[in-house]
Amino acid sequence: MHSPTIPIKLTDRQEQFCQQILGAKSAAEAYRIAYGVGQKVSEAAGPRLLGSVRVKARIAQLREFESASQRVTLPFLTAGLYRAARLAEATSQPSAMAQALLGVAKLHGFLVDRQQLDVLVRRPSPSPESPDEMSEEQWLAAHSIPQVTTTIDLEPEGSEPSEYSISIEPEPQVEQKDE
Secondary structure (H helix, E strand, C coil): CCCCCCCCCCCHHHHHHHHHHHCCCCHHHHHHHHHCCCHHHHHHHHHHHHCCHHHHHHHHHHHHHHHHHCCCCHHHHHHHHHHHHHHHHHCCCHHHHHHHHHHHHHHCCCCCCCCCCCCCCCCCCCCCCCCCCCCHHHHHHHHCCCCCCCEECCCCCCCCCCCCCEECCCCCCCCCCCC
C-alpha cells in the first residue's frame, strides 16, 4: 500500500475516473465520462479499472483526504446540540437539555453573550501619593523627558537660509516639586 501523505500518481484519465467514482457515479458511467467511450466499452472497462490496485488505493486516499478536510458547519453543530438536548430529555436531565438549547440559540444569533467590564485606568506614576485624576497635560508635564535640541546651519556664512536649514530651539525644563 502507498503512504496516505504522498498522492498516488495516475494518468489524467484515471484520476478523472477516480473523481467521478467519488462523485457517486457507477464504474461504467465514470469510465464513459473520463475516457469518452461508448456504453458497451465502458460497461466492460469501468469495473476492470475499478479493480486496479492503484485506482483502489487512490480512491481510498481521496476519500481519506475528503473526510479530513470536511469542516464543522452550522448545520453539523446544530444537529449535534439537538441530539444532546433529546438525550438529556430522555435521561431526565433538564439542565443539560436547557444548555443544549441555549447553545442552539447562540449559534443562530437569538442569544448574545454580553459582558460589562468596569476598569479603573490610572496612568503610571513614580509616587504612590500621586493624584488619582490628572489631565494629560499635567501628566506629560510631570513625567515627560525634556527635549534637548540644537541648531545646525548647513548654509555658508552670509547666505540666505534654504530648505536644508535646521533650526531647533531648546525647550524649557519643568522643575519638579519635592513634597
